[in-house]
Each structure stands twice: as C-alpha cells, then as structure tokens.
Amino acid sequence: MGWRVMLDLLVQAAHRISGIFRGMFHELAVTLKAMMSGHAVDTLQMELEELENVFATVIIGSLAGMPLAPLGLAVEVAGYMEEEISTMIEKHAKYRDGLAAYASLGG
Template structure:
C-alpha cells in the first residue's frame, strides 16, 4: 500500500514538473517576442533603442532574427494571389 502511494506521488510530481516546464517555456517565448519588439520596434513605427544598444544586443537576437526571416519569407498576400488567379 505504501509502495502504491509513493508511485502515485512520483507520477503527480512528474506531471507537475511537465506543466511547470511548459508554462516557463511559454513565458520565455513571450519574453523573446517582447525583446525582439523592443529592438526592432522601428519596423512598426515604435521608438527604437539607441543604435549602440541594438548592436550590443544583436548576438542575443540571433534566434529571433532567424524566426523573423523565416516567417517573412512565408508571408503571402492571399487576396492578391486570388485576384491573380482569377484574372481580375
């Protein structure tokens, strides 16, 4: 009986670890997005930090820049494609 209790306790702890880890990963992802927005906000009309600060932070943004380039390559104007296909 005691062995079953410890087995259930271990399963509970493992599930708690997994939920905690996924919540922390989600928070990290959101913080990376906010960090990139602060550094590249000038692309959307927001005030940008001084250029020396942006250059100092550039090595830390390598992953975000790769994601931004990947997403921008995949962006398509679906309405323009529709009108192009329909010869309007």
C-alpha cells in the first residue's frame, strides 16, 4: 500500500469525521437556539407584566398618596390597561358592600 493510498484514506476519514462533528454541532446549535428563544419569550412576558404594574401605579397611584401622573400620559396609557381597569372595577363592585358593612360596625 503506497503513501498516496494511505493519504487518500486519511483524507476520506477526516471528511467523514468532520461531517459527523458538523452534524453534532448543528444539532447543538439548534437546541441551544430553541432553549434561548423559549427563555426570551418567558422573560418578555414577565417584563410586560411588570410594565403593566408600573403603568397602573403611575395612573392610579394617586389613590395611594403618590404624586399624580401627567394627564396626557395617563390618558395615553389608559388604553393599554383596559383589562386591568375592568378587573379593578369588578373587584370594587364585589367588595364594596362588604367593606361598608365592616366600616359600619365601628359605630
């Protein structure tokens, strides 16, 4: 067996090994990308919830003694808080009578 034949066999083996490694690294990259994108979505959802809480504090914070938000900002952001405002109104309607009855017990 000549050195050219051995060299050809080594080159073929190297190509096979590089193809195997290329496939493995491709699968690893796809898996990592999927994991990172799933984490990114969860992070964005959590950040959205926190921003909604900040908006609620800015708009309705005056009820807790915080300084008033500029009216233009409050009106602009209120459209994005439709769900939170409706939930707040539902809770207010639900607990309004109970709070009044509790307050009247004090005399």
